[in-house]
Amino acid sequence: xxxxxxxxxFGIFIEDLDLRTIPDTDFxxxxxxxxQSGVGVIRDQLLTPADLVSFAERFGKVEYGVRxxxxxxxxxxxxxxxxxxxxxxxxxxxxxxxxxxxxxxFLEHPTAFTFLYAVETPPSGGNTEFASAxxxxxxxxxxxxxxxxxxxxxxxYKRLHATRKNARALTEEExxxxxxxxxxxxxxxxxxxxxxxxxxxxTSVPIGMTDEAxxxxxxxxxxxxxxxxxxxxxxxxxxxxxxxxNRTMVHRAMEYDKINERRLMHRTTVKGERPV
Numbered sequence: 002x003x004x005x006x007x008x009x010x011f012g013i014f015i016e017d018l019d020l021r022t023i024p025d026t027d028f029x030x031x032x033x034x035x036x037q038s039g040v041g042v043i044r045d046q047l048l049t050p051a052d053l054v055s056f057a058e059r060f061g062k063v064e065y066g067v068r069x070x071x072x073x074x075x076x077x078x079x080x081x082x083x084x085x086x087x088x089x090x091x092x093x094x095x096x097x098x099x100x101x102x103x104x105x106x107f108l109e110h111p112t113a114f115t116f117l118y119a120v121e122t123p124p125s126g127g128n129t130e131f132a133s134a135x136x137x138x139x140x141x142x143x144x145x146x147x148x149x150x151x152x153x154x155x156x157x158y159k160r161l162h163a164t165r166k167n168a169r170a171l172t173e174e175e176x177x178x179x180x181x182x183x184x185x186x187x188x189x190x191x192x193x194x195x196x197x198x199x200x201x202x203x204t205s206v207p208i209g210m211t212d213e214a215x216x217x218x219x220x221x222x223x224x225x226x227x228x229x230x231x232x233x234x235x236x237x238x239x240x241x242x243x244x245x246x247n248r249t250m251v252h253r254a255m256e257y258d259k260i261n262e263r264r265l266m267h268r269t270t271v272k273g274e275r276p277v
Contacts, residue, residue, distance in 0.1 A: 002027050004034050009233040011133045011250075012040040020046055020056045020242060028059060035114070036192050040131050040233060040245040047240065048118050050076035054269055056242075057116045061271040064105070064112065070094070073267065082266040084259040085121075092265065098254040101223050103134070103247045104270055106201035107158035109182050113273030116244045121265035122237040126257030131233045135197035135249040137226035138187060149198070152186035153208040154219075160204035183208065188276040190248050197249045198222055199276055226251060248273060 002023075003016040013034055020043060023031065035041045048056070050073045057063050063078045071094045073079035081093030104112040117129070138146065158179040186207065188199040200223050206215035234255075235243055245252065257264060 002031065004030075006038070007040075007042075007233055010136055010231055011038055012042070012131065012233045013038040015041050015043045018043060020048065021052050023056075032060065035244060036190070036246055039133050039135070039250045040235075040243065042235060043242045043244075044238065045240050046118070046242045048242065048267075050079040050267060053116060053118050053242075053267055054078045057114070057269045057271055060114050061273075064270045064272050078269055080268045080270075082117075082254075082268060083121075083264060085263050085265055095259060098252070099256065100202060101132070101200075101227055101251050101253045102202045103200060103251050105247075106184065106199065106205065107156040107179060107182060110275050111184070111273055112247045112270040114244055114246060114271040116242065116269050116271075118267045119237045119239050119241045119265075120267060121263050122239055123257045123262035123264050126255060126262070127237060127264050128255045129235045129237070129243065129252055130227075130255060131235070131245065131250055131252045132227040132231055133197075133249060134200060134226050134251055135190070135195050136231060137222075138196050138198050140225075140231075146187075149186045149222075153183050154186050154199070154201070154205050155181050155183055155208060156201040156205045157181045184276045188248065190246075191274055195249065198226060199248075200226065200251055223251070248276075 002018045005014050005016070006012070007014065015031065015034070018027075054063055054076055065078060071081050071091075073081050082097045083091070083093030084095040085092045104115050141149070159176065159181070184199055186199060187196055189196055200219060205219055206212055207218060210218065235241075
C-alpha cells in the first residue's frame, strides 16, 4: 500500500491496494490516513455491493438508507445514485447531493464515513467537490471562533426534504425516525481532537436566531468553507472508490448531461458518534 498526497490542502491517493483483500496489518494505517487527510481516493477497484459493504464495515456500523428508497436490490445497505432508467424504473436517485453538505447531519448520530464507488461515469461532468470544514475553522479569526464556539444548530430532515423537487410526502414512520436534532456549530473530532465547523444542508438554523438570520449565517460560513482556493475536485473513472470523513469535510456532486449520458454510483455510510 502506497499513500501520496493530492496537490491540495487535504486528500490522499492510496495505491497498490485491493480493498477486497486488504490485510489486517494495513488497515490501521489506512484508517488513520483517511482521518488525517479527510478524503481518500482508491482507483482501479472491482467491487460488488457486498464487497463495498464488507470494506465499510471495517470502519464501523453500516447505516441503512434513510428512506428505504433507491436501495440496491442485492444489498439494501447500498444506496444507488443514478440517472439510468430500465424498464420504466429508475435504478437510483438522479438528483442527490448537488448542494454543499455533510452526510446525514440530521441524525442524532450522523454519518462518520461515506464510501462512494463509481460503476459507470459520464465522459464529462458528474465530478465531486470536497472542502475541509476543519481547515475552514483553522482559517477563522480568533474573534469569529469565539462567536461560533458553543453555538447550537437545529438540523431538520423534514425541512430539507421539503426543499426537494417533486418530493413525495414523508410517511409517519419516516417522520418518527428522523426528528429534528441539535448539534454544535463547531465539533471536535473524537480521534484527533481537531475542531471543525459542522455545517448541514441549507435548512439548518442556529438556535436563538430567526430563520432568515440563521440561514444567512450558515450560507456565509459555507461560502467561506468552500472557497475555490481550498477545494479538491474528484474527476471520476469507473472503479474509483472515494471515501471521506464527514466530521471534517463537506462535499457536493456536480452536474452532468443527465439526458444523454449515464452515471451509476454505489454508496454506503458508517454511523458516527453524537457530535460534541
